[in-house]
Amino acid sequence: MLFRVDAASTVSxxxxxxxxxxxGVVDGSLVPGERLPPAxxxxxxxxxxxxxxxxxxxxxxxxxxxxxxxxxGAFVSLDAGPGLLRLTEMAQQLLAEARKLGMTQQDxxxxxxxxxxx
Amino acid sequence: MTEVQQRTSVTRRIAAxxxxxxxxxxxxxxxxxxxxxxxxxxxxxxxGTGEPDGFTSTGAALTLGLLLTGIPAVIGIIAAFIPSLRxxxxxxxxxxxxxxxxxxxGTWLISAGLTLQAGSAEQxxxxxxxxxxxxxxxxxxxPYFIAPKPKFTTTMHQTRIQLGANxxxxxSKTITSKVLLCLPVVLLAVTAIMFIPAFTxxxxxxxxxxxxxxxxxxxxxxxxxxxxxxxDWRGLRIVSTLGRIPLKRIRLEDIAAVEVxxxxxSEWGGWGYRVMPGRSAxxxxxxxxxxxxxxxxxxxxxxxxxxxxxxxxxxxLRDRTDDGGTRHAGSAQTV
Numbered sequence: 001m002l003f004r005v006d007a008a009s010t011v012s013x014x015x016x017x018x019x020x021x022x023x024g025v026v027d028g029s030l031v032p033g034e035r036l037p038p039a040x041x042x043x044x045x046x047x048x049x050x051x052x053x054x055x056x057x058x059x060x061x062x063x064x065x066x067x068x069x070x071x072x073g074a075f076v077s078l079d080a081g082p083g084l085l086r087l088t089e090m091a092q093q094l095l096a097e098a099r100k101l102g103m104t105q106q107d108x109x110x111x112x113x114x115x116x117x118x
Numbered sequence: 119m120t121e122v123q124q125r126t127s128v129t130r131r132i133a134a135x136x137x138x139x140x141x142x143x144x145x146x147x148x149x150x151x152x153x154x155x156x157x158x159x160x161x162x163x164x165x166g167t168g169e170p171d172g173f174t175s176t177g178a179a180l181t182l183g184l185l186l187t188g189i190p191a192v193i194g195i196i197a198a199f200i201p202s203l204r205x206x207x208x209x210x211x212x213x214x215x216x217x218x219x220x221x222x223x224g225t226w227l228i229s230a231g232l233t234l235q236a237g238s239a240e241q242x243x244x245x246x247x248x249x250x251x252x253x254x255x256x257x258x259x260x261p262y263f264i265a266p267k268p269k270f271t272t273t274m275h276q277t278r279i280q281l282g283a284n285x286x287x288x289x290s291k292t293i294t295s296k297v298l299l300c301l302p303v304v305l306l307a308v309t310a311i312m313f314i315p316a317f318t319x320x321x322x323x324x325x326x327x328x329x330x331x332x333x334x335x336x337x338x339x340x341x342x343x344x345x346x347x348x349x350d351w352r353g354l355r356i357v358s359t360l361g362r363i364p365l366k367r368i369r370l371e372d373i374a375a376v377e378v379x380x381x382x383x384s385e386w387g388g389w390g391y392r393v394m395p396g397r398s399a400x401x402x403x404x405x406x407x408x409x410x411x412x413x414x415x416x417x418x419x420x421x422x423x424x425x426x427x428x429x430x431x432x433x434x435l436r437d438r439t440d441d442g443g444t445r446h447a448g449s450a451q452t453v
Binding site: 029047 | 279281282283284285286287288289290291292346348350351352359424427431
């Protein structure tokens with residue numbers, strides 16, 4: 001897996017890493033269960049702060065793409081795949097649209113609940 | 119891996135096969151010159167360097183000598199005449215065949231020669247001939263070095279990943295050998311079976327010496343069963359996942375060339391961490407891999423998935439180091 005970060009980019013370093021992991025899962029260069037480099041190692045390798053890497057790993061964990069186990073590092077989640085990523089992307093769009101309309105997250109959950117019932 | 123020079127080395131292949139006939143010839147020639155003077159029995163076994171304690175009939179010793187030199191010679195010649203055989207494999211075959219036939223001829227020569235010299239089998243004193251007997255396997259080196267040298271010339275990797283001025287790149291991949299992963303478990307079980315009796319019998323020194331050696335080999339095998347290969351500003355590094363122990367590092371400035379190729383265990387001396395004159399390798403099985411040639415003309419190979427990316431990044435990072443960072447200003451932004 002190739003990681004590259006550009007300090008001159010307008011995208012934050014943590015987001016750059018997260019984007020590459022997601023892309024890796026989609027194109028199959030990262031398979032479910034595969035171990036990601038330890039945050040400390042990746043930070044040293046890329047000349048960036050370890051907390052930046054951890055921030056991007058946490059973001060990916062919250063999206064369900066990777067799993068982090070205490071003392072064992074980060075792994076690509078077993079159910080991570082193009083499907084999950086697409087769904088995450090759609091949820092992000094949905095949330096963005098809802099915010100534009102001035103709706104809260106709770107409103108959105110209620111709408112999804114209503115759709116599911118119907 | 120493409121091997122050039124195959125056409126021009128036909129004579130060397132055949133010469134290597136023919137060299138394997140030498141021990142057979144020596145056994146046959148000595149028998150022809152000695153046969154009417156040899157007694158019915160030859161000294162065939164020595165427990166020390168003094169007088170023999172084992173004897174064989176001359177006919178049996180001769181048969182054994184002819185078989186031990188004849189079979190390897192035939193195998194070596196057949197191998198030399200198979201043009202599709204890879205040079206590394208041919209070398210292995212004729213070298214090993216030479217070792218066996220060298221020992222076969224050595225055994226016959228010592229048995230028959232010493233018996234003849236002493237006049238009777240009972241008085242054939244081994245003495246320093248023991249060293250000659252031990253060294254007889256070295257004959258294998260002759261066909262080995264006559265056989266054409268394997269050439270590992272492949273196309274050098276040229277592609278480079280375009281890195282921006284402020285961009286840094288890091289590549290990482292884990293390599294696992296399923297065989298080596300299972301081996302520590304087997305080794306531990308064998309250790310337990312072998313040394314727990316010694317422990318319960320109270321033979322503690324046996325237990326610690328033997329058990330310790332076994333455990334050490336188990337740990338070493340476990341270390342190379344699962345590793346991480348990384349490429350970044352520190353160069354090419356291989357670290358064992360267990361204990362994060364660095365096993366290999368080639369710095370960017372030491373890299374002369376990188377090749378991406380299919381690696382075969384037979385060309386790198388087998389599986390695991392291999393060290394040979396001028397080259398070393400970490401081979402997990404046949405498959406894609408990298409060969410890095412250092413500025414000191416040493417080669418290091420490692421089997422790893424996606425070697426193209428690793429090679430392209432390695433070259434891009436090395437070029438950046440080479441010109442002391444002045445290239446940064448002119449390099450293209452591609453992200």
